[in-house]
Amino acid sequence: KFFWNGASLRAPDWNRIQLAPFQKNFYREHPEVAAFTDGDVKEILKGYDITTVGQPIPKPIRTFEQSSFPAYVLNEIKKAGFTKPSAIQSQGWPMALSGRDVIGVAKTGSGKTLGFLLPAIVHINAQPLLKPGDGPIALILSPTRELANQTLGETDKFGRSSRLKYTCVYGGVPKGQQARDLRNGTEICIATPGRLIDFLESGTTNLRRVTYLVLDEADRMLDMGFEPQMRAVVGQIRPDRQTLLFSATWPKSIVRLAHDFLNNPLQVNVGSLDLHANKDITQIIEVCEEFDKRRLLMKHLAQQPRGLKVLIFTATKRGADQLQRVLRDDGYGARAIHGDKSQQERDWTLQEFKSGKSPIMVATDVASRGLDVRDLSLVFNYDFPQAVEDYIHRIGRTGRAGKKGTAITFFTAKDARKADELIKILVEAKQQVPKELLRYQGASRGGKRGGASRYNYGSSFGGGGRRGGGG
Numbered sequence: 273k274f275f276w277n278g279a280s281l282r283a284p285d286w287n288r289i290q291l292a293p294f295q296k297n298f299y300r301e302h303p304e305v306a307a308f309t310d311g312d313v314k315e316i317l318k319g320y321d322i323t324t325v326g327q328p329i330p331k332p333i334r335t336f337e338q339s340s341f342p343a344y345v346l347n348e349i350k351k352a353g354f355t356k357p358s359a360i361q362s363q364g365w366p367m368a369l370s371g372r373d374v375i376g377v378a379k380t381g382s383g384k385t386l387g388f389l390l391p392a393i394v395h396i397n398a399q400p401l402l403k404p405g406d407g408p409i410a411l412i413l414s415p416t417r418e419l420a421n422q423t424l425g426e427t428d429k430f431g432r433s434s435r436l437k438y439t440c441v442y443g444g445v446p447k448g449q450q451a452r453d454l455r456n457g458t459e460i461c462i463a464t465p466g467r468l469i470d471f472l473e474s475g476t477t478n479l480r481r482v483t484y485l486v487l488d489e490a491d492r493m494l495d496m497g498f499e500p501q502m503r504a505v506v507g508q509i510r511p512d513r514q515t516l517l518f519s520a521t522w523p524k525s526i527v528r529l530a531h532d533f534l535n536n537p538l539q540v541n542v543g544s545l546d547l548h549a550n551k552d553i554t555q556i557i558e559v560c561e562e563f564d565k566r567r568l569l570m571k572h573l574a575q576q577p578r579g580l581k582v583l584i585f586t587a588t589k590r591g592a593d594q595l596q597r598v599l600r601d602d603g604y605g606a607r608a609i610h611g612d613k614s615q616q617e618r619d620w621t622l623q624e625f626k627s628g629k630s631p632i633m634v635a636t637d638v639a640s641r642g643l644d645v646r647d648l649s650l651v652f653n654y655d656f657p658q659a660v661e662d663y664i665h666r667i668g669r670t671g672r673a674g675k676k677g678t679a680i681t682f683f684t685a686k687d688a689r690k691a692d693e694l695i696k697i698l699v700e701a702k703q704q705v706p707k708e709l710l711r712y713q714g715a716s717r718g719g720k721r722g723g724a725s726r727y728n729y730g731s732s733f734g735g736g737g738r739r740g741g742g743g
Contacts, residue, residue: 280473283507294483295398296371296514298391302338305331305366320359325375325539330366333357339365345390348430358383363540365391368516373534376518378542379550379664381644381672385426388412388486388516393434395484395514396459407454407477408461410484413468413505415492417442417615418622420462422644423488427460436460443467444615451476465493465501472508479508484516487533491519491526495661499529506533520668521661549664549701553671556680557698559708565654565682566598572652572680573604573632581625581648584634585666587655592634595654599632606632637662645669653681660693688715 308316308331316332317323333339336349336357357365360378367374368391378384392410399409414420424440431438438460439453447470454461454477461468461477471477485506487493493502515534519526522545530537549555560568569584576582586592589610599606607621607630624630626645637657651670657663663681670677683694691712698705 281469281504281508286511289510291510291512296395296483297369298340298371298394298398299330299366299369300340301330301366302333302340305333305338316362320362321543322359322363323541324363325541326372326537329363329538330370332363333366334362340369341365341390342394344433345393345430348433349390352429358387359542360384360387360540364388367538367540368514369394371514373514373537374516375530375534375537375539376516376542377520377522377539377545378518379520379548379668381550381668382542384488384518385423386430388488388518389423389426389430391516392460392484392486393431393436396436397434399481399483402457402459402481404457405478406457406481407479408458409481410460410486411468411479411482411505411509412460412462412486412488413493413502414442414462414464414488415496415498417444417464417618419489420464421619423462427462431460438462441467441471442615443470444618447471465498465505468505469501472505479505480510482509483513485509485513487515487517487529489519490517490529491521491523491661492665494525494529495659502529503532511535520665544700549697549703550668550671550677551701552675553667553677553679553701555667555698555701555703556678557683557694557706557709558680559683559706559711562684562686565684568682569652569654570602573599576650579628579631580650581628581645582632582650582652583625583645583648583669584632584652584654585657586634586636587657589636591655592636596634599634604632605630606634608634610636637666644672646672646675648672649675649677651677651679653679656681656683656687656690660690660697663690663694664697683709685712688712691715 313331316334320332322332334356336346336354339357360376360382364374364376364387368388376384376387396409412423414423420440420442424438427438437458439450439458440462441450441454442464443466450467451471454471472479487502517530517534558568573582584595586595589612592608592610596606596608607624609618609621613621621630621633625633648670651667653663653666657666667679670679691709692714695705695709695713
């Protein structure tokens with residue numbers, strides 16, 4: 273009989289367990305915020321393109337000083353050089369610091385990591401110290417190693433002054449050091465679901481002390497099939513915890529998950545709840561033949577200054593490796609990253625890319641979430657992704673933190689069924705829709721151009737089609 277990872281975990285009978293009380297409301301409304309009129313609040317929300325759901329909604333803040341964060345947190349924010357809260361922070365921080373369960377729906381690059389991390393630090397510092405055998409106080413579940421490591425980097429930066437202990441656990445590397453960190457006690461655990469469950473099943477750690485839970489990029493965890501593992505993990509955590517769920521999209525599957533995991537939450541939405549692209553990104557769609565992609569890519573790269581950081585997405589691992597070789601043969605410093613690479617290789621490749629030593633990175637979707645490169649201004653979709661949601665996440669690697677970016681996408685006949693959704697995204701973002709793309713309108717409804725299912729969905733380099741070809 274097949275058992276999925278986590279099937280052996282039994283949820284405690286919380287009704288029979290005497291739970292120690294804990295503090296979770298740390299919010300003190302700043303006098304300037306208290307003085308905001310209804311008109312002021314509407315102006316702030318409109319300026320940030322924020323909508324909210326739930327009651328009572330605390331007023332948004334305009335400055336870091338209005339946040340009610342203690343001085344040690346504000347000092348770290350100042351050191352980081354931030355000038356004002358992002359949209360998700362402006363409304364999300366008062367919600368989270370109030371001890372409420374929070375849903376945050378915002379595009380990638382929105383500042384959501386600090387949106388949940390800084391309240392977590394305040395929460396932890398108010399709890400009793402860990403005792404031998406205790407598990408973490410704050411648990412941050414992430415879909416990928418890359419996103420988990422990015423969160424770890426922010427935790428290292430902002431948690432150091434509080435002398436918090438934190439660790440990051442994920443698959444693809446030996447368990448030894450991660451297990452030692454957990455056994456020695458850690459206030460913050462950043463984890464991918466599978467590796468965390470391994471440690472729970474082996475008794476290496478437990479979640480009895482968790483009172484602050486974050487589900488980061490929950491939509492991506494569902495896309496990756498982690499729902500059973502997420503439910504197994506959440507079942508190990510006391511039901512009166514504070515839970516924060518962040519998602520780039522708001523499909524029915526996430527609505528259902530939020531209903532099951534959160535208690536009377538407050539919700540902050542940044543922008544439309546419809547699938548949409550960051551308007552700071554210029555989207556260029558080139559409708560072409562499969563065989564012509566390589567020539568077009570080389571033409572575009574030749575027009576860019578040498579050393580410019582470029583991220584290129586392919587559909588398959590094999591396609592990524594082959595495109596890397598083609599680029600290197602043409603004199604470009606390119607590296608490939610995908611799910612068959614060891615964690616050590618992936619970390620090294622990311623470092624080479626970020627440092628500019630290898631300014632071109634070819635990737636499958638494994639890198640499309642959690643990759644934060646501040647000066648990345650150009651993304652290519654060499655192969656169009658299987659889902660339009662992945663298109664949004666891929667191009668969202670550029671145009672972050674208010675900067676401009678460009679995404680160039682090659683669209684072929686085999687992608688015809690995604691034309692309608694892509695056109696909708698382009699129109700919503702006020703981007704140019706090429707007339708060649710309009711020819712494929714209606715293909716998803718079985719129109720004239722609806723023969724796309726005859727085509728192999730692999731890379732143009734023969735990456736083996738859909739089976740086993742993902743990141």
